[in-house]
Amino acid sequence: MTSARRLDNAPWLKTGPAARVLKLLNTDGEEARVVGGAVRNALLDLPIGDVDIATTALPEEVARRAKAAGIKCVPTGIEHGTVTLVVDAKPFEVTTLREDTETFGRKAKVAFGRDWVRDAERRDFTVNGLSVDPEGNVHDYVGGLDDIAARRVRFIGEPEKRIAEDYLRILRFFRIHAAYGAGEPDSAGYLACIGGRAGLIGLSAERIRLEILKLMVADGAAGSVTAMVEGGLSLPIFGGVAYTGPFAALIGIEQALGLSPDPIRRLGALAVAVTEDARRVASRLRLTNAETKALDSMGHRWWRLGGMDEARARRRLYRLGEERYRDRLLLAWARSGARSEDTSWRELASLPARWTAPKFPLRAADFLARGIAQGPELGQVLALAEDAWLAAEFPLDQAALDTIADQAVARLTSKP
Incomplete structure (x- = not known):
């Protein structure tokens, strides 16, 4: 199958760092083209991410030319034919054309070559098997153009x-x-x-x-x-049940609220019903510590967030923080079966935009002055006072705070 289209919306082929790399490699009998995702996305009028380049030149020749041109060359995968050229702080993976000589999983043996057809045929999907030369001619040997048109x-x-x-x-x-x-x-x-x-x-x-x-x-x-x-x-993959209904519902809720897609929040909707699920999924996927904590928080008693009044919602927001509150609330909403237009859930979701939780105004010094010594009891009385402050709906006037502090001390000292 031969080229059937020109790429006219890719100015980066003519000017800029990618064009410089292509010019460097398209001389003295060698050829280079952009391959893979950049070609696919350009044809679909989607944003371009990494620009990968394939070439007939051997890795050593690519490195030699880069050095002569003053371009940084990193041997990121030179045994597989790949080096990375860095132009204007932008990296470009440059890989010599290859063909499989033996295939046994990811350890397949490859040989360098000069055959663009064989190189395309060893790629995964037809939409990723296209290449484009510096003049914008798209080369298709695997039916990728038809598949892109058909999505x-x-x-x-x-x-x-x-x-x-x-x-x-x-x-x-x-x-x-x-x-x-x-x-x-x-x-x-x-x-x-x-x-x-x-x-x-x-x-x-x-x-x-x-x-x-x-x-x-x-x-x-x-x-x-x-x-x-x-x-x-x-x-x-997950080692447990997957909940496609809540997953789809969460996506609809994010879209209705104008929120950016969040992979961990969506993963929670798909695979987490309780905290044990979160820990299992985090372990199986080797999530980062931050991702694991976020997933675990979502699974922790999310069902308690349904039907909250404003006062209770404020207490939850104070305890959880804005991000954890939102994620857990959206999970509860997605699992509730309520529509994304539901007014009561929208009110709860909008709380962080309407109200900012104040900081707990009482400090250790307030209780040291009331005769509480440094040590475990100080932490206990602070926790008692904070609970009472939340129950009283976050008062900030001094009289109310004194009453809360005095009552917390009395509760602590009255314990047997």
Whole structure:
């Protein structure tokens, strides 16, 4: 299959850091093109992220030319043909054309070559198998242009074979479909993913985490996740039940409130009903400490946030902080079955924008002056006073604060 389109909305091919790299490598009998996601996104009029470049030049030649041009070259994966050139603080992965000589998972042996067709055929999906030269000519050897037009994500070649090469491609299939596909997933690819799902168990948690968190925030996440669950793919990943209804509901709520998609919040809606779920998911995906704490907080008695009056909601907001309050509240809302237009839930969700919790005004010195010594009792009396202050709806006048402090001391000292 030959080129069938020119890319006219890619000024970065003509000027700027990417153009400089292409010019450097397109001389003296060598050729370089932009490949993969940048080409796909440009064709779909979507923002361009990383710009990856493939070349006929061997890694040593790429490094030699970069040095001669005063461009920083980092041998990030030179044994696999990849070096990173840094131009104007922007990194570009440059990889020599390759073809598989033996395939056994991610450890496949590759040989460097000069055949653009063979290089395209070893990529994962047709929409990622396109390349574009400096003149803007799109080269398509795998049917990627037709699939981009149809918003269809298909494996290159036999899906079962491509999945066996790297089982992470199962997750990438659903993630790429969620981000760039439309309608139902490609049936051949979908069935192959189901057939190969046992291979997910052997993947590292870190690789799974990256794909899952990207999937969580993709535009079509609800449909792709539902397809995964229906295909029996969620259990090997999360080790428990997946709740597609609350997941879809949370996405609708975020959109209704104008909130940016949050991967951990969405993960909580999908896989967390209680704190034990949060800890299991965090362990299986090797979440960071911050991500684990956020997920654990969401799962902690979220059901108590439904039907709160304003006073109780303020106490929850004070205790949890704005971010934890919002995440736990949205989980409760998503699991309640209420619509995203529900007035009472919207009122609760808008509380952080309408009210800022004051700081607890009593300090240790207030209780030292009342005869409480340094030590455990000081912490206990402060906790008693803070609870009473919350119950009294955050008074700040001195008379009320004195009464709360005196009563807290009396409660503490009256204990046997």
